[in-house]
Amino acid sequence: xxxxxxTLAEIVQVRRLTALEKWFKIRxxxxxxxxxxxxxxxxxxVFGIGEAPISISSSPPPLNPLLTKEGIKGRSTLPxxxxxxxxxVRKVGDVTTALHSLEEGAIVGLxxxxxxGFPLSQMKGCDLLFIAGGLGIVxxxxxxxxxxxxxxDFSNITILYGAKTPAEILFADELFGWQQRKDIECEIxxxxxxxxxxxxxxxxxxxIPPLEIDAKRTYAxxxxxxxxxxxxxxxxxxxKIPEAQIYISLERRMKCGVGKCGHCQINSVYVCQEGPVxxxxxxxxxxxxx
Amino acid sequence: xxxxILLKEDLPLLYESLKKKNKVFSVxxxxxxxxxxxxxxxxxxxxxxxxPTLLPPKKYLLPQQETLFCFRMGASPSVExxxxxxxxVIFGVRPxxxxxxxxxxxxxxxxxxxxxxxxxxKQTIIVGIxxxxxxxTYSFCETVGTLDVKEGFDILLTDMQSVIPSEAKxxxxxxxFFITVGTKKGEEILKEFGKTRDASDAxxxxxxxxxxxxxxxxxxxxxxxxANLPLVLAGANEDVTWKELxxxxxxxxxxxxxxxTCYCFDVFDNVDLSLNGGERCRxxxxxxxxxxxxxxxxxxxxxxxxxxLRHRFNRKFNYLMTKYGQPNCVGCxxxxxxxxxxxxxxxxxNRLIKNKGIGNRE
Ligand SMILES: Cc1cc2nc3c(=O)[nH]c(=O)nc-3n(C[C@H](O)[C@H](O)[C@H](O)COP(=O)(O)OP(=O)(O)OC[C@H]3O[C@@H](n4cnc5c(N)ncnc54)[C@H](O)[C@@H]3O)c2cc1C
Ligand code: SF4
Ligand code: SF4
Ligand code: FES
Numbered sequence: 001x002x003x004x005x006x007t008l009a010e011i012v013q014v015r016r017l018t019a020l021e022k023w024f025k026i027r028x029x030x031x032x033x034x035x036x037x038x039x040x041x042x043x044x045x046v047f048g049i050g051e052a053p054i055s056i057s058s059s060p061p062p063l064n065p066l067l068t069k070e071g072i073k074g075r076s077t078l079p080x081x082x083x084x085x086x087x088x089v090r091k092v093g094d095v096t097t098a099l100h101s102l103e104e105g106a107i108v109g110l111x112x113x114x115x116x117g118f119p120l121s122q123m124k125g126c127d128l129l130f131i132a133g134g135l136g137i138v139x140x141x142x143x144x145x146x147x148x149x150x151x152x153d154f155s156n157i158t159i160l161y162g163a164k165t166p167a168e169i170l171f172a173d174e175l176f177g178w179q180q181r182k183d184i185e186c187e188i189x190x191x192x193x194x195x196x197x198x199x200x201x202x203x204x205x206x207x208i209p210p211l212e213i214d215a216k217r218t219y220a221x222x223x224x225x226x227x228x229x230x231x232x233x234x235x236x237x238x239x240k241i242p243e244a245q246i247y248i249s250l251e252r253r254m255k256c257g258v259g260k261c262g263h264c265q266i267n268s269v270y271v272c273q274e275g276p277v278x279x280x281x282x283x284x285x286x287x288x289x290x
Numbered sequence: 291x292x293x294x295i296l297l298k299e300d301l302p303l304l305y306e307s308l309k310k311k312n313k314v315f316s317v318x319x320x321x322x323x324x325x326x327x328x329x330x331x332x333x334x335x336x337x338x339x340x341x342p343t344l345l346p347p348k349k350y351l352l353p354q355q356e357t358l359f360c361f362r363m364g365a366s367p368s369v370e371x372x373x374x375x376x377x378x379v380i381f382g383v384r385p386x387x388x389x390x391x392x393x394x395x396x397x398x399x400x401x402x403x404x405x406x407x408x409x410x411x412k413q414t415i416i417v418g419i420x421x422x423x424x425x426x427t428y429s430f431c432e433t434v435g436t437l438d439v440k441e442g443f444d445i446l447l448t449d450m451q452s453v454i455p456s457e458a459k460x461x462x463x464x465x466x467f468f469i470t471v472g473t474k475k476g477e478e479i480l481k482e483f484g485k486t487r488d489a490s491d492a493x494x495x496x497x498x499x500x501x502x503x504x505x506x507x508x509x510x511x512x513x514x515x516x517a518n519l520p521l522v523l524a525g526a527n528e529d530v531t532w533k534e535l536x537x538x539x540x541x542x543x544x545x546x547x548x549x550x551t552c553y554c555f556d557v558f559d560n561v562d563l564s565l566n567g568g569e570r571c572r573x574x575x576x577x578x579x580x581x582x583x584x585x586x587x588x589x590x591x592x593x594x595x596x597x598x599l600r601h602r603f604n605r606k607f608n609y610l611m612t613k614y615g616q617p618n619c620v621g622c623x624x625x626x627x628x629x630x631x632x633x634x635x636x637x638x639x640n641r642l643i644k645n646k647g648i649g650n651r652e
Contacts, residue, residue, distance in 0.1 A: 002359075002371055002405060002406075003402060003404055003405070003406075004358045004359065004406075004557070004570070004572075005358070005359050005369055005371055006369060008367065008368075008369070045570075047361040047362075047363050047367050047369075047559065047567075047568070048361070048363045048559050048561045048565075048567075048568050049559060050557070050558060050559050051557065051570075092586045092587070093586050096586070106365075107365075107366060107367050109361075109367070109369065225587065226587075226589050251585055251587075251589075252583065252585060252591065253582070253583050253584060253585050253591075255555065255556060255557045255575075256555075256557065258402040258404075259401055259402055260397070260398075260402065260404065260553070260555070261554055261555050261556070261557065261572075261575070262553070262554030262555075262575070262577060263554070263556075263575070263582065263583065265577075265583075265601070265609075266591070267604070267609065268604070268608070268609035268610075268612065268613070273401070287527050288591055288592065288597075288601075
């Protein structure tokens with residue numbers, strides 16, 4: 001297997017979400033099939049510029065067609081299948097800026113999917129608490145929509161989302177849609193509200209203490225910037241959620257995605273192989289993790 | 291194949307015979323005490339160039355920089371794998387470096403096997419040369435168990451005279467190499483060459499004696515058994531040694547670059563002058579460099595030089611050692627020798643052992 005050679009894929013749809021983030025729908029070329037799990041990532045190439053690891057933001061389609069029918073109700077986007085998937089890219093450097101300049105029909109390189117995602121099937125029947133900070137909603141959205149498509153398989157669902165400002169809220173339509181739903185809880189907070197903001201303000205950790213959590217049957221799925229983890233974990237500790245039931249996705253520098261280049265290593269662990277999603281029980285023993 | 295005997299005067303002929311079908315890289319002296327591997331036109335005696343080469347022979351299997359694939363840019367891009375493998379011989383590889391290549395073989399064949407490396411490896415013949423005396427003050431092969439080498443070479447030459455000249459009583463000394471044949475390919479090479487003969491029982495015995503006798507020339511340099519090192523390192527995260535090294539280490543990456551078992555790399559694109567296409571390249575990288583673990587948001591997960599050095603030592607004597615059951619250091623001493631500020635690997639390890647209070651060897 002040529003590990004480093006991308007296949008070609010087409011950008012079939014582009015949408016600007018905020019000043020810094022764009023959403024892309026991508027389809028593999030020549031019907032190459034593409035299956036993935038929530039929490040996995042791909043390596044996207046812009047030839048001549050380079051390659052970057054990017055989380056998959058869509059959710060894989062349910063295998064059972066009945067579920068598809070049920071699931072689509074009350075959902076603002078369709079699950080992505082048949083070689084298509086979605087990503088959301090923040091413009092921060094060379095590759096991400098080049099991606100932002102691409103239009104529908106443009107061809108990119110694609111490797112993956114890589115890594116291990118959230119073990120959602122093991123969470124069946126349990127309460128789920130999703131905590132997303134900023135760009136963290138990108139991979140979590142995949143898990144959230146996956147779960148909503150299979151709503152009956154899970155018990156209580158709570159989504160907490162924090163952004164810096166109202167203008168930086170990602171997937172706002174979807175988030176507000178989730179807030180309307182009766183069968184889930186969704187709370188949004190911003191660090192710095194503006195005059196038009198009627199919702200909650202303050203850091204995301206403040207949303208945790210008021211929650212009623214049945215610790216034994218709750219799984220927490222957390223993705224956000226590195227600074228967020230310490231405080232969120234402290235709050236979840238107070239709620240006594242077992243460490244083995246807390247899942248965190250980590251960002252590290254990545255060059256290969258296949259466990260060779262060494263850049264993503266945390267102590268002895270290759271994040272691109274064993275992560276990016278880890279249980280807190282595993283991470284606790286890695287001195288360089290959080 | 292039985293062990294073979296090659297007359298020393300025929301060694302250049304072996305070199306010539308290999309050159310017929312392969313590119314041959316051999317070791318030679320370049321300035322006093324400085325040895326290098328290079329492509330050679332004429333025979334260069336590996337016995338003359340004894341100390342570890344500046345860069346390890348790894349460079350012929352995992353080049354310092356190489357093209358992974360070529361691409362066309364524009365509206366309909368395409369990619370094409372870059373295959374640039376040709377038969378090659380690395381002539382005169384020392385036991386430590388043979389062990390290092392075996393470790394790279396593991397890295398690139400287990401979990402996500404990498405064809406690029408493995409194809410090149412398949413096309414590579416390794417002619418090893420045994421060490422009978424200690425090469426320089428920095429090395430510690432015997433300590434990490436890499437002096438004896440049982441595999442990883444196609445043929446291995448052992449000089450039959452160097453250690454016990456006193457036993458050569460006759461006035462006419464027959465100078466010869468004992469050849470251990472490691473692979474089928476090694477056997478074929480020797481058959482085609484045709485100038486070796488089976489070693490006699492006496493010669494096998496002499497070879498064994500030499501191997502036994504040479505051990506005396508090598509000392510064990512760690513203050514505990516090698517097998518204890520993962521434990522030592524795992525418990526040494528907060529060791530004061532790292533704080534002391536923070537003040538000294540330059541974070542220059544030289545120790546990584548000269549290391550035969552380091553394999554981390556960076557990946558980047560090069561664009562042709564025509565701007566129509568280019569190539570994706572990889573290049574050796576170094577975990578002791580400042581930017582190695584920086585992400586785009588500016589976060590650096592190993593900000594201090596001490597943490598990066600600690601990571602490097604853990605890779606050698608803990609993380610990869612635990613994974614593969616042997617140190618990921620072959621004791622060549624290149625890192626200690628190249629370090630401008632004289633950070634010595636054996637010394638660092640021994641300080642950690644001492645601070646842990648388990649130094650049970652003198
Ligand atoms: C598993 C995973 C999932 C991810 N998912 C997403 C996602 O869904 N969406 C998303 O937008 N991003 C995601 N990221 C982050 C994304 O990979 C990076 O933003 C991207 O690689 C940046 O590449 P670039 O070429 O645009 O930036 P670069 O040009 O490489 O650099 C960006 C910035 O970092 C600085 N920088 C770069 N290299 C160095 C260095 N060596 N030292 C110091 N500063 C440096 C540059 O100066 C620049 O300001 C993810 C990362 C990982 C590991
Ligand atoms: S140990 Fe020496 S060679 Fe290695 S990074 Fe530090 S200064 Fe450079
Ligand atoms: S760590 Fe130093 S002594 Fe060990 S193999 Fe690498 S360069 Fe040689
Ligand atoms: S990204 Fe290269 S080893 Fe993980």
